[in-house]
Amino acid sequence: MLRRILFGLLAFSILFSISMAMPPHPELLQKIQTGQIPKPIFMSNPGYRAERGIDQGLARPLLETRAELVNANFLVILVGFSDRAGVMPPVYFDSLVFGVNPGPWGPTLRNFYNRASYGNFTIVSVNYPSTTGWRTAPNNRYYYTARGGDSTYGMGLYPFNSQGLCEWAVASVDPVVNFANYDNNGDGQVDGIILVHAGRGAEISGDTLDIWSHEWNITPQLRDGVNISYYCIVPEMWNSIYDMTIGVYCHEFGHILGLPDLYDYGYDSYGLGSWSLMAFGSWNGNGWGKSPAFLDAWSRVFLGFVTPTNVTCTMSWALVPSVEDSAKVFRLWTMGAIGPEYFLVECRSNIYSDTALAGHGLTIYHIDENQPDNNSQWWPGMPPTPHYRVALEQADNFFNLEHLINDMDASDTYPGIANNWYFNDYNQPTARDYNGAPTNIGVQFQSPSPLGALAWLDPGTWAPFPPYPPTLIMPDGGASNQVLQHFEWTFVDHYYYHFQLDSTGGNFSHPIFEDSMVAVEYYDYLMSGYPDGYYLWRVNARSYCELGNWSDAENFYLDRRPPVGSVASSPSQTDSAYFVVTWTTGHDVAPSPEWWVASWSVYCDSGGGSPWAWQTDVYNLQATFTGAHDGKTYRFYALARDQAGNQEVWNGIYETSTHVGTGGPACTYVVGDANNSNTFTG
DSSP: OBOOOOSSGGGOOGGGOBBEEOOOOHHHHHHHHTTSSOOOHHHHSTTHHHHHBBSOOOSSOSBOOOSSOOEEEOEEEEEEBTTBOOOSOHHHHHHHHHOSSOBTTBSOHHHHHHHHTTTSOEEEOSSOHHHHOEEEOSSOHHHHTGGGSTTOTTOSSTTSSHHHHHHHHHHHHTTTOOGGGGOTTSSSBOOOEEEEEEEEBHHHHOOTTSBOOEEEEEEEEEETTEEEEEEEEEEEESSSTTOOOSHHHHHHHHHHHTOOOOSOTTSSSOTTGGGOTTTGGGGOSTTTTSSOOOOOHHHHHHHTSOOOEEOOSOEEEEEEEBTTTOOOOEEEOGGGOOSSEEEEEEEEOSOGGGGGOSOOEEEEEEEETTSOOSOSOOOTTSOSOSOOSEEEOOTTSOOTTTTTSOSOOTTSSBSTTTTOOEEESSSSSOOOOTTSOOOOOEEEEOOOBTTEEEEEEESSOOOOSOOOOOOEEESSSSEEOOSEEEEEEOOOSOSEEEEEEEETTOOSSSOSEEEEEEOSSEEEEEOTTSOSEEEEEEEEEEOSSOBOOOOOOEEEEEOOSOOBOOOEEOOSEESSSOEEEEEOOOBOSSSOHHHHEEEEEEEEEOSSSOOEEEEEEESSSEEEEOOOOTTOEEEEEEEEEETTSOBOOOOSOOOEEEEEOSSOOOOOOOTTOTTSSSSOOO
């Protein structure tokens, strides 16, 4: 499916339209810089193209990612001039643009983008150039170039420019073309037209009567119910017949799809140089564009040809396959954070159209989506802004692209001939952000092969080993009557803990409760809805990237029912000031009563009607009552307490009583009478 993001095109006038141009051939660039050829207006004024909307790309890509193969219709129109007719047979362009097989020009346009999209985008047509043939414009070359302004190369004032030529060409083929066939997504817009003009391209000839290849737009032309706005224009030949190469076609069509130029319009730096089709890489292949550079990682991501793998956890020796054969790009930033600034990592190999690259290996791009273009070079020591939107982190740290030293060399890739095996905050070039702050990311490399390279990718965690399992503290095999159950374990290095609770019949395959985002070494869990019984629990820890082993599981018994049946006994009559009181164990409702009853408390009423705790949580089954007073009757009852902390409930009945007849003084129980003196002593 194709998508055109419109910028109010119906209201767009020619005055404010935008175009993008092919970078000059390196030999022509040298002639311009040495004054042998007048500098084009868009080179003397780097803002010229942006002001006029030339080669600026789209805010969003034309293409939308599709899982299935997409056949997209595009129209090629061949246009000659009154003083220069086209000489190449139209069928030649059938093959160069839409052909299935490569030719002397290199891969076809269809080949290149089908490979770059990994089979998800195929360029086809309803009206091939051989069926529409050459069209001869009513005016000469001068009319569409120099008349529009000195050194404007077809990008001058309307209608004395390629816009006027495009409007005429559209009208010329209208009788034989149904333009509705070229609205691939039904949005009412033709997705783009490729104009092939007779003669040479000014980007190599420097002739002011030649058109410099570019992408631009026209005032919308309504034809067959759709608007025609976008086009690119490319040459018939470089110097002679049958010498055309595919690089310029791939570059300008990249603009049709929405890509911006990634070279420096001021020509005082190289931008991405020859590493990208959208920079000087369109000339790769003996310097003529027969083996244009593959689309760089950012461009493929932008077009939706690739969904990058956002690295959120350390990837130890991940395979980074060659991009020419695999849709694999890794995105790196601190802890995997999503934002406008980040790094993209890919592997480039000398295969397919990348045979002309100066080297092979890992390429790392520093992206800042907040930057509008690649017109402002940057290197360490400069203010943080402006800088490139897409910069190549050159492994030799020489910043040759930024310094206009060269457009590509074998020490740009990792490890490359620079033998740079590390990319981090402390190596050079640095992985710090443009403000100089550490990102904490790290990349380590192994030697690349034609299939790709192995790389250690870390987003700032540097935790390649899993944390140790915690030791469980409580509960640890006992019983509990707490509705709000408290779990506790020892500290280990962690990012989060994972807590699991299960019944004893389970094996944690389907735990009855779990929480994988626990930050501290304890967990309080409300168990009011669970039945009494045995439960298991366990904990593991994970770093930001690695999951540790589980702790040994501990069990506990949830018991909220009190024990019953503990009975106190004492002699009914005594003439002594002391006597023995005994009590039975009672039993708990838990599976092992004798084991679960843990302690007893015995209460005494010495006649005041208010029982007091004579024995509290004792572990024996008898005790001697001392300090009995003559004439008093002492009544007792015993209550059992289980290990869960549940205490037997008193039914209000005393279980035994002892009357004392010693002849001693009567006893009146006083709360706090610790020494039986009938006074409060605490």
